Each structure stands twice: as C-alpha cells, then as structure tokens.
Amino acid sequence: MSGEVIGVWIGAILTLGIFSFLYKDNPFYKFSEALFVGISAGYWFVVTFWQYFVPKFWDNLALAYSELLTKGRVDYHWIYLVGGFFGVLMLLRLVPKIGWLSRWSLAFIVGTTAGLQFTRYLESNGIKQVVGTISPLLVSGNMNATIGNIIIVVGTFCGLIYFFFSKEHKGAFGGAARVGVWFLMITFGALFGYTVMSRMSLLIGRMDYLFGIWLSLY
Amino acid sequence: MNETTNQEKKTFWEKLLSIDRRIIFLFIAVAISLPLFFKTSLDMPVSPVVQEVYNAVEKLQAGSKVLVSFDYDPSSMPELQPMAESFFRHCFRNNLKVIIMGLWPQGPLQANIALEQVFKDEDIKAKNLQYGIDYVNLGFTAGNEVVIDRMGHDFRESYPADSRGTPLSEIPLMRGVRNYDNIDLILNLSAGYPGTQEWVQYAVDVFHVKLAAGNTAVQAPSMYPYIQTGQLAGVLGGMKGGAEYEIALKRPARAVSYMFSQAIAHGVICLFIIIGNIAFFSSRKKKTS
Numbered sequence: 001m002s003g004e005v006i007g008v009w010i011g012a013i014l015t016l017g018i019f020s021f022l023y024k025d026n027p028f029y030k031f032s033e034a035l036f037v038g039i040s041a042g043y044w045f046v047v048t049f050w051q052y053f054v055p056k057f058w059d060n061l062a063l064a065y066s067e068l069l070t071k072g073r074v075d076y077h078w079i080y081l082v083g084g085f086f087g088v089l090m091l092l093r094l095v096p097k098i099g100w101l102s103r104w105s106l107a108f109i110v111g112t113t114a115g116l117q118f119t120r121y122l123e124s125n126g127i128k129q130v131v132g133t134i135s136p137l138l139v140s141g142n143m144n145a146t147i148g149n150i151i152i153v154v155g156t157f158c159g160l161i162y163f164f165f166s167k168e169h170k171g172a173f174g175g176a177a178r179v180g181v182w183f184l185m186i187t188f189g190a191l192f193g194y195t196v197m198s199r200m201s202l203l204i205g206r207m208d209y210l211f212g213i214w215l216s217l218y
Numbered sequence: 219m220n221e222t223t224n225q226e227k228k229t230f231w232e233k234l235l236s237i238d239r240r241i242i243f244l245f246i247a248v249a250i251s252l253p254l255f256f257k258t259s260l261d262m263p264v265s266p267v268v269q270e271v272y273n274a275v276e277k278l279q280a281g282s283k284v285l286v287s288f289d290y291d292p293s294s295m296p297e298l299q300p301m302a303e304s305f306f307r308h309c310f311r312n313n314l315k316v317i318i319m320g321l322w323p324q325g326p327l328q329a330n331i332a333l334e335q336v337f338k339d340e341d342i343k344a345k346n347l348q349y350g351i352d353y354v355n356l357g358f359t360a361g362n363e364v365v366i367d368r369m370g371h372d373f374r375e376s377y378p379a380d381s382r383g384t385p386l387s388e389i390p391l392m393r394g395v396r397n398y399d400n401i402d403l404i405l406n407l408s409a410g411y412p413g414t415q416e417w418v419q420y421a422v423d424v425f426h427v428k429l430a431a432g433n434t435a436v437q438a439p440s441m442y443p444y445i446q447t448g449q450l451a452g453v454l455g456g457m458k459g460g461a462e463y464e465i466a467l468k469r470p471a472r473a474v475s476y477m478f479s480q481a482i483a484h485g486v487i488c489l490f491i492i493i494g495n496i497a498f499f500s501s502r503k504k505k506t507s
Binding site: 022023047051052055056116120121123124125128129131132152187190191194195196197198200201202203204205206207208211212217218 | 250296420422443479480487
C-alpha cells in the first residue's frame, strides 16, 4: 500500500469522523477534532518558524553579523533588531509583573497598520467607490446601462438615507429609507445565497473525495 | 398521557416544524452526492464578469507575462482549484508565460497541484513546457500587503529567489521582469486576507496593473463594486464562476460537473425553505384562530 493510498484512507476516515457530529457528539468526532486542532497548531508553528522567523529575522541578523566581521560596520540590517525587540516585548505577557510592556508592541502594530491602511483604504474603498456612483442617469442607446446606473444611484442614496438617524423616518424621507431597506435586504439575500453556494461547494468537494477518490465509485 | 394526546392533535405542518434536523442533513447529503454519479454537466451562460477575465487573457499576445497569486489553502480547493487549472490551461494554450507566487504559505503548493493536473492534457503536454522558461513558481513570502507593495518597486525585494532557491537573475523567464511594469496581467485567486482587496489597494490603485480575480463565493459579492469602478478586469465568483470560465474556454471540467450537484442542493434547500414557511404560517394561523 503506497503512502498516497494510506493518506487517502486517513483523510476519508477523519472526514467521516467530523461528519459523525451531524448525528451526535461522539468520541470518534472528538478524536478527529482534537487531531485537527493539534496538527494545525504544530503545522503553523513550523510554518511561522521557517517562513517568518528564520528568513525575516535570523537570516538578516546573520547577515548583519557577517557584515560587521567583514566590513567592520553594519549597513541597515541592524534594523531587524528593532523588530526582534518588539517581539520579545510581546512574549513578556507571559510574565504578569511586566506584561504591560507587550502593549508597546501592540501599539506599534496597530499604529503601523492604521497608517499603512488609512490612505489605501480611503482611496480604493472610499473615494473610488463614491466616484463609481456618480454616473449619468441616461446613457443614450444603452438601456441596460441606464437602468443599471439608476439602480446604483437610487440604491446608494436610499441606503444612506436609512442610516441617517438624526431625522425621523416619516413622509418622503421615510419612504426613501424604506426603499433603502429593500436594497439592503436584497444585498443581504445575495450575500446569503453566495454563502450557501460556498458552503455547498465545500461539501461537494468532500463528497467527491469520499465517493470519487476514496471509494472510486465513479 | 396528556403529551400523547397533544402529539395526536398535531397537524402535518406542525409535525414538519419539529422535524429532526438530521433528516434535513440526510436530504442535503443525498442531493449533493447522487448527482456526482451521473456526470451530467449543466449548460449555463457565461456572465459578463467571467467573460471579461477570458477576454483579458485572449487579448494578450503570445509570450506575454501573467502573474498568478495563489492566496488560498486546501480548505478552499473545491471552489478555487478548478479556476486555477482552467486559467493555467488558457495561458499555456495561448503560449503565455506564467509567474506563480503566493501570499498564503500553502498557495504555491496549490499551484503545483494545479500544474500537475494541467500537464496531463495532451495538447499542453505536446508543448513541452519548461520550468524557468515558460513558467516559474516564486513560492511564498511573508509580509501580506507589504509584499505586494514592494513588488511594485522590484520583485527581488520580496523574492530574491524562486521556490527552489534559484536566484531570479538566473531564471530566464524572470530576467526581463523587474516590477509590475513588465507584467501584462495579474490573476489573484483569493479566499480571504491577504487577497483581492489588498491587490486592488496596493497594486491596482498604486501601480495601475491590470487585475482579474477568482474568489470564493463568500467573498465574491464584495468584489463586484471593484468591477464597476474599473479596479478589476473581471471576477470568477465561486464554483459557478469557475464553471462559467470552463465553458468560456470550451473545456468543461470539474467545476461544470460539480454545478449539477450544486443546483440540486440549492433546489432542495429552496424546497425546505418553502415547506418551512408554509408550516410556520399555517401553524400560526391555527394558533390565532
């Protein structure tokens, strides 16, 4: 029996173990779940060590050290010590007395991410989307584009009205808000439909694995 | 005794409302599994957003360079792997050069699985494609969106070597590639973060690259606004997107065959929703009266 065949059998048995929860909680499911969690944790530890720690930190420090030995100075690789320092601070959470120092690392992460994301998110998901809604309501010779643009403008406007709570939703204002609710509900419906399709796709993949690859029934 | 009497008084619809959920699971399992045995493929129209992805590849001249970023892991295989295979088929059929990378650790491995599958095709096998000349796998590098940003300046800042450890300067395919200016099209296959949104934010809106995307169905609705603004050339949304791309390519494969199961399962779910609603309203009517 080749390694591949053994792998397929293990995969199939563990899949059935996880599926068995659909009937009721049982030791077979518990075992499969624990194995999955354990292997995932081990896998990610190894990935983090070899793909993040070693190439991004250790190798660069080694380079800095060799630069120091050969040139008598370090060009810029010393900067990785700053990252290492913040990493050590993060680990200090394990020491309750000085655990507060880990907040420095968190502050650095949050600050850098916010700074990096702010302009990019504002442009791509803010300004460009606003510009996208400013479309001509009538496109001559193209009925589809005309209807599409009207839907975008009305949907955006009424959707925003619904979230404006400083004025009571009455009269024309309330009517626009109700239209906004309809647009929101249709959007949520589409999102739900896509989510169902996604989950069904995963189930199809598993069933194909069981019947097609494991049992070779077709 | 009273309980037994109450049970007897229950109408058909009320009994349906208290049906054991495991029966519904069983129906769904049968609805998903049974169609897989028939190998029936559904004929479906190719939606404009999928056709745009196809057209973007068709417009490229032979020898053009395509960057494919594999930003997913095995848990999203049923949805994204068929897209990857079809896209590779399309590129190789049109003699395009493919550069593979990944912002998820398992992504480049998924690419290898897809390549293995595609290389089984007779027409592609006949092309005798060479690693490093026709395609290259740069592998995974940590850094999420920062990787995308640095590649805009120089690929070597993020990828000094490919997944096999060969320096990029020694790879014939990569010799003329410095940054996105030397890439004709990017396809991002994404299942979350980092993914299409980051590619739009850091590559499209900064370096003005042409980007198409293949997404899981959960993600797809969030990507459609990017098409309307021209930030994305097209989107393959979930398994259906993958199936449509296979049809556009005139090479129906796994996604098309899966769609029959998908359709039957959706039909069964809709049926249960209708039955559940009828049961709910009829039992409520009875209570009110």
